[in-house]
Amino acid sequence: MAEVLVYVDHVNGTVRKPTLELLTLARRLGEPVAVFLGPGVGTAAPVLAEYGAVRVLAADLPEFADHFLVPRVDALRAAVDTASPAAVLVPSSADGKELAARLAVRIGSGLITDAVDVEAGEHGPVATQSVFAAEFTTRSRVTRGVPVITVKPNSAAPEAAPAVGTVEQLAVTVGEASRGTRIVSRTPRESTGRPELTEAAIVVSGGRGLGDAGNFALIEALADSLGAAVGASRAAVDAGWYPHTSQVGQTGKSVSPQLYIAAGISGAIQHRAGMQTSRTIVAVNKDGEAPIFELADYGVVGDLFQVVPQLTEEIASR
Numbered sequence: 653m654a655e656v657l658v659y660v661d662h663v664n665g666t667v668r669k670p671t672l673e674l675l676t677l678a679r680r681l682g683e684p685v686a687v688f689l690g691p692g693v694g695t696a697a698p699v700l701a702e703y704g705a706v707r708v709l710a711a712d713l714p715e716f717a718d719h720f721l722v723p724r725v726d727a728l729r730a731a732v733d734t735a736s737p738a739a740v741l742v743p744s745s746a747d748g749k750e751l752a753a754r755l756a757v758r759i760g761s762g763l764i765t766d767a768v769d770v771e772a773g774e775h776g777p778v779a780t781q782s783v784f785a786a787e788f789t790t791r792s793r794v795t796r797g798v799p800v801i802t803v804k805p806n807s808a809a810p811e812a813a814p815a816v817g818t819v820e821q822l823a824v825t826v827g828e829a830s831r832g833t834r835i836v837s838r839t840p841r842e843s844t845g846r847p848e849l850t851e852a853a854i855v856v857s858g859g860r861g862l863g864d865a866g867n868f869a870l871i872e873a874l875a876d877s878l879g880a881a882v883g884a885s886r887a888a889v890d891a892g893w894y895p896h897t898s899q900v901g902q903t904g905k906s907v908s909p910q911l912y913i914a915a916g917i918s919g920a921i922q923h924r925a926g927m928q929t930s931r932t933i934v935a936v937n938k939d940g941e942a943p944i945f946e947l948a949d950y951g952v953v954g955d956l957f958q959v960v961p962q963l964t965e966e967i968a969s970r
């Protein structure tokens with residue numbers, strides 16, 4: 653059976669959930685082989701094996717830490733040469749998409765980004781994408797080279813399928829061209845203690861209906877009662893009520909959680925573009941004609957200042 657490379661997204665060996673989703677999807681296409689770059693493979697390998705990695709190709713070079721992504725492209729290239737895979741799957745983060753694009757150019761392959769599903773096809777993997785502000789669903793396949801596909805977080809439920817997961821060292825030569833820039837310092841963002849927006853299983857978002865920045869506390873309280881991430885519409889972000897890093901939509905982040913709760917958001921097409929693939933959508937809006945209700949699985953026509961605290965109280969009491 654052909655091997656399928658899965659690029660591992662991790663923090664010092666703690667594997668992030670999108671990688672487990674990719675390992676689950678990769679099993680539809682062949683035997684998953686994890687590509688682990690950086691420190692912590694000892695921590696990661698048992699988890700990768702639990703989710704089906706038949707082997708783990710690992711490399712930890714100083715260049716991964718103090719340069720941008722390009723040395724990782726050298727490593728992925730080496731992994732492709734080693735495994736001759738049927739496909740390369742990469743999580744659809746900003747870094748993942750840059751890495752995938754650079755790899756596809758390097759190996760002369762076609763690239764599909766932001767897939768929400770991947771399945772085996774007669775002529776290679778077929779990826780499903782949601783396009784044009786989620787107005788259309790397309791199914792595509794790469795017709796040239798090793799398919800490189802980025803997959804959005806929450807596209808599949810991770811399922812364990814224990815495999816051997818032997819760790820093998822990957823020989824990587826970092827070319828001079830890959831050292832063009834160097835990271836001088838890093839300042840970690842202050843943690844909110846909430847899950848990362850694009851990976852969260854539940855997202856609670858607030859919009860202009862909140863009226864001012866202070867009222868986002870209502871959204872945060874509901875999010876915390878559910879263990880959710882907080883999102884915002886562009887109107888709320890442009891008003892300075894919430895940081896741009898939390899903006900959901902065409903010019904913000906694209907999320908695909910199990911549950912998306914929109915409070916005081918009208919549901920403009922540009923907002924929908926970033927959340928329409930959510931599994932279940934709940935809207936709270938005082939205007940029963942708001943476009944968000946065309947999309948919502950459950951809707952509450954009411955004042956968010958009454959509905960949201962009641963919801964938080966009810967969830968917290970359970």
Ligand code: FAD
Pocket residue numbers: 858859860861862884885886887888899900901902903904905915916917918919920921922923926936937938939942954955956957
């Ligand atoms: P509004 O459209 O003003 O809606 C507020 C809603 O709150 C209304 O439906 C109202 O009925 C409701 N409301 C008011 N008070 C209450 C209350 N007390 N209780 C309950 N409901 C209440 N937008 C994005 O979100 N993300 C993007 O990435 C994005 N990118 C864009 C890119 C371009 C090129 C352009 C042109 C626009 C983009 N927009 C984006 C903006 C988008 O068109 C909308 O203007 C924006 O989404 C509106 O935000 P909103 O729903 O919070 O505000």
